[in-house]
Amino acid sequence: MSHPDLFSLSGSRALVTGASRGIGLTLAKGLARYGAEVVLNGRDAESLKAAQSELEAEGLKASTAVFDVTDQDAVIEGVAAIEQRRGSIDILINNAGIQRRAPLEEFSRRDWDDLMSTNVNAVFFVGQAVARHMIPRRRGKIVNICSVQSELARPGIAPYTASKGAVKNLTKGMATDWARHGLQINGLAPGYFATEMNEKLVADAEFTDWLCKRTPAGRWGRVEELVGAAVFLSSTASSFVNGQVLMVDGGITVSL
Ligand code: NAP
Numbered sequence: 001m002s003h004p005d006l007f008s009l010s011g012s013r014a015l016v017t018g019a020s021r022g023i024g025l026t027l028a029k030g031l032a033r034y035g036a037e038v039v040l041n042g043r044d045a046e047s048l049k050a051a052q053s054e055l056e057a058e059g060l061k062a063s064t065a066v067f068d069v070t071d072q073d074a075v076i077e078g079v080a081a082i083e084q085r086r087g088s089i090d091i092l093i094n095n096a097g098i099q100r101r102a103p104l105e106e107f108s109r110r111d112w113d114d115l116m117s118t119n120v121n122a123v124f125f126v127g128q129a130v131a132r133h134m135i136p137r138r139r140g141k142i143v144n145i146c147s148v149q150s151e152l153a154r155p156g157i158a159p160y161t162a163s164k165g166a167v168k169n170l171t172k173g174m175a176t177d178w179a180r181h182g183l184q185i186n187g188l189a190p191g192y193f194a195t196e197m198n199e200k201l202v203a204d205a206e207f208t209d210w211l212c213k214r215t216p217a218g219r220w221g222r223v224e225e226l227v228g229a230a231v232f233l234s235s236t237a238s239s240f241v242n243g244q245v246l247m248v249d250g251g252i253t254v255s256l
Contacts (some may be wrong), residue, residue, distance in 0.1 A: 013088060016077070017041045037061040070125070120163050187246065
């Protein structure tokens with residue numbers, strides 16, 4: 001007996017923001033391995049080209065779209081250009097994000113604005129620009145990258161925590177407004193993964209020791225371990241899942 005392949009992404013096109021490195025690049029590669037044609041976004045053309053070559057060397061279909069996700073006009077233009085030149089965006093992974101660390105009493109207005117601009121405004125800008133194309137087609141998948149900090153605070157990163165809490169609730173709001181148009185919008189919340197964003201923490205033996213004790217799985221996450229959840233939320237398998245945040249965190253948010 002044959003079964004429909006609920007997880008196949010063949011014939012679909014995915015835009016992944018912040019895909020030049022780290023989690024974005026890994027998710028783009030993962031979606032492409034499941035059959036999607038991927039469009040890699042970031043601000044630096046050179047690093048995006050290198051990422052594209054990495055995927056193409058594996059026989060995967062990839063192109064690049066250079067724009068700053070915090071610039072709404074650039075986002076609208078960039079999304080329209082992809083739709084015109086390459087075809088419909090079926091999947092959006094809203095991944096671009098930044099971190100700034102300082103005690104809250106010393107946190108600068110500038111760092112606060114940068115965080116909100118990249119982590120919150122951009123999720124709205126790109127989500128809305130892409131949804132405007134998806135809604136008339138009555139289908140589309142949006143995956144917003146949340147965080148353990150969508151639920152829990154930690155010293156020195158209160159504004160990041162606020163931004164990721166906002167992404168979680170924006171995900172619920174997008175689902176509430178757009179599910180009726182045939183879209184599924186969900187969140188994917190990584191725990192602690194060893195990427196460039198976390199290089200200071202990875203190098204900090206005391207932090208790693210604390211993290212391994214605090215995480216039921218007892219270790220840092222490997223970025224490849226985010227792919228399964230992203231494929232699920234981007235595929236037919238999640239056709240009636242809406243407004244949920246899937247934690248991929250080794251259990252850190254369910255235990256004290
Ligand atoms: P990363 O290694 O620092 O990569 C960030 C990516 O975003 C880069 O490709 C960067 O490219 C791009 N980017 C940043 N600002 C941008 C902008 N204004 N416009 C377009 N692209 C932009 O970060 P990461 O660790 O992979 O994190 C990715 C996402 O996962 C973030 O939303 C982060 O908050 C979230 N997250 C990470 C972890 C973790 O453990 N690493 C845990 C939970 C959540 P350019 O700088 O070249 O533009």
